[in-house]
Amino acid sequence: MSRPTIAGVARAAGVSVASVSRVLNGLPATGEMVERVQRAVEELGYVPDARARSLKVGRTFQLTLAVADVGNPVYVTMMRAVEEVVSAAGYRLVVTTTGPDVVDEVALVRGMARGYADGLVISPLRVDDDLIKSIRECDVPVVVAGNVPASAGVDTVRANSPKGMLLAVEHLLATGRKRIAFVNGPVDTVPGTARAKGFADAMKASGLRAVAEVEAVDFTFAAGREAGVELLSGLDIGVRGSGAEARGGRPGAEARGGRLDAVIAANDLLAVGIMHELAARELVVPDDVAVIGMDDSELAEQCFPPLTSVNLGSAERGRRAAELLLARIDDDTRAPRRIVVQPTLSVRKSTP
Amino acid sequence: MSRPTIAGVARAAGVSVASVSRVLNGLPATGEMVERVQRAVEELGYVPDARARSLKVGRTFQLTLAVADVGNPVYVTMMRAVEEVVSAAGYRLVVTTTGPDVVDEVALVRGMARGYADGLVISPLRVDDDLIKSIRECDVPVVVAGNVPASAGVDTVRANSPKGMLLAVEHLLATGRKRIAFVNGPVDTVPGTARAKGFADAMKASGLRAVAEVEAVDFTFAAGREAGVELLSGLDIGVRGSGAEARGGRPGAEARGGRLDAVIAANDLLAVGIMHELAARELVVPDDVAVIGMDDSELAEQCFPPLTSVNLGSAERGRRAAELLLARIDDDTRAPRRIVVQPTLSVRKSTP
DNA sequence: GTCGGCGCTGTAAACGATTACAAGAACGAT
DNA sequence: ATCGTTCTTGTAATCGTTTACAGCGCCGAC
DSSP: OOOOHHHHHHHHSSOOOOHHHHHHOOOOOHHHHHHHHHHHHHHHHHOOOHHHHHHHHHSSSSSEEEEEEEEEESHHHHHHHHHHHHHHHEEEEEEEEOOHHHHHHHHHHGGGOOOOSEEEEEOOOOOOOOHHHHHHHHHSOEEEEEEOOOGGEEEEEEEEEHHHHHHHHHHHHHOOOOOOOEOOOOOSSSHHHHHHHHHHHHHHHHHHHOOOOEEEESSSSHHHHHHHHHHTTTOOOOOOSTTTTTTTOHHHHHTTOOBEEEESSSSHHHHHHHHHHHHHTTTTTTTOEEEESSSSHHHHHHHHSOOEEEEEOHHHHHHHHHHHHHHHHHSSSSSOOOEEEEEEEEOTTTTO | OOOOHHHHHHHHHTOOOOHHHHHHHHHOOHHHHHHHHHHHHHHHHHOOOOOHHHHTOOOSSSEEESSTTTSHHHHHHHHHHHHHHHHHHTOOOEEEOOOOOOHHHHHHHGGGGGOSOOOOEOSSSSSOOOHHHHHHOOSSEEEEESOOOOOGOOOOEEOHHHHHHHHHHHHHHHHHHOOEEEOOTTTHHHHHHHHHHHHHHHHTTOOOOSSSSEEEESSSSSHHHHHHHHHHHTBBBSSOOOTTTTTOOTTHHHHHHHHHHHHEEEHHHHHHHHHHHHTTTTTTTEEEEEEEESSHHHHHHHHOOOOEEEEEEEEHHHHHHHHHHHHHHHOOOSOEEEEEEEEEEETTTTTT
């Protein structure tokens, strides 16, 4: 009645359980043995039990991907890439949402010790010593998709935000925009700090000063809109001066850096949120204000106008991270590798 | 050196393994016993092995969610909802992408017999007898998020597409649009057939005839653009007649149903794809053409103009599906339930 | 003909937890 | 003081697989 076990198959085939197991795992056996076992398996509809197998071989053939927010399209891209690699290698993927708190990330990493998965790819939003420690002590292999110090002694795959920022700023310069504002996510996050430093460096290298900088409360669309409101109130805006200026920008605006003709956002969701606020003020993208996002997610081509975005290689990072994880599962002695994926710029209609 | 087992804890605490297990599972024990065990656990950093536990108790505390395409924002919404419910109940979520082929869905359901998860929520894109059969025979509880015949004898949670279509058509009528085109996904899919029937019924009920109907190759953004190209070539378009008409619509267009002033798309991704093609032809949404999507995903509020969309309750469907699954895991004797979630219309700027 | 070697098969011991069952302790009632 | 009840604890079986080890043919070589 209940599911047949390997013992039932053995009985039906008139052989030992060991032989059944061997046939099922492709170990050497005579043609007749294979034949009998396969017939019995077929007849009973036997399917090996993953739980028992996991216990014995010490592996679950599952890998975990932990991201902060599945609603962020960049994680969807990454998830796709990871899925592809790990499923090709015969693993299932467990996707976990950690949320924005580092304590939940730590709890997750600690929990890996239960052995429900053979490895972890984690893209931590916030990093502290506890997290580093938990990763270093973790029983199962961990790959970090993001930036943690080399001292953590863990495989990492990260983006090159500074280079990406440089691409963005240079592209704006090349198209004649110099009055640039920057909307970042929380600076106490890993991507937030990287973007902040990258933007500062890129601007310095180009001899520019930011017209304005705003820190959104998180990396979501809603936060992008809020940041847009904050950014656009009281600033003199637009190439044509058709915007706030016509409606009378505050006097202080000039002092804060002058007119605004371009916005760089720390990710695509923020960029799209800002574009909505620009539209609400009847400012035209890119004519009045150019907008550049980061991540080059699917949203960048779906939004309107299509968003020029810095491709930080999220798909490649996902792929490489998954590959590193698989490699480490096979060989845990190898020295940790630190891969940096280089950015490219996907130019679309949101910049002139 | 390697991970401590319950036997190690028992030795360190000077008690039996049974006692350790009991303390860990909160079964009655004296204060001193609890004390000793907890100290030993603390000292050794013991964490129970999920694999061994799974084998013994016959449960993995994992649930699987199978969707066709993680890139579709409606699945992201659903996934969030499912995640929330199942993780609150102490389960992990395994997200699997089946792709568009029914054979892969069947393989997935069959594979559940391995017992790597305690239940499955599947949102099948295509359904055939094999799939129904595999679901009926499945060893672990299955809940279908979608439409399968009652004869399958399985819990289902589905949307009410016809009602949703009615909401869309009525909204267009109420805003003075009668020349409606419909862009569907593949009609050999579950949502595709439901939408097709719903649209036909809604139009009949309103005494209207479709100006045009296009079937996209799948439910993606790219397919939406292709469908947009097909739809818009040679049709006379727009309330103001400022569009194709000015550039000379083909003579045949009138015969095919006359001018076009509204498009209903089978989901948000298709709608957004179409909006891009409208924009490429300098047609203004909603002034020239109104657009309505379905799913009311995050993309609907992120795109521009924000998309009026039929909310088919994807979050609620996810939640209810997860709840049904948890309930069935607790009690597999209960008769199958078939829940229908009612739609609402989220009116935004893409309709007048 | 015997023996070594090789290759297949079966027996039984793991893997690390839970839990049925039995045994012992403690305690109150008679 | 004895007995029965209750509560706690320990012993050992069990979940379904994999795999070390031993046994047993069979073959070729001497």
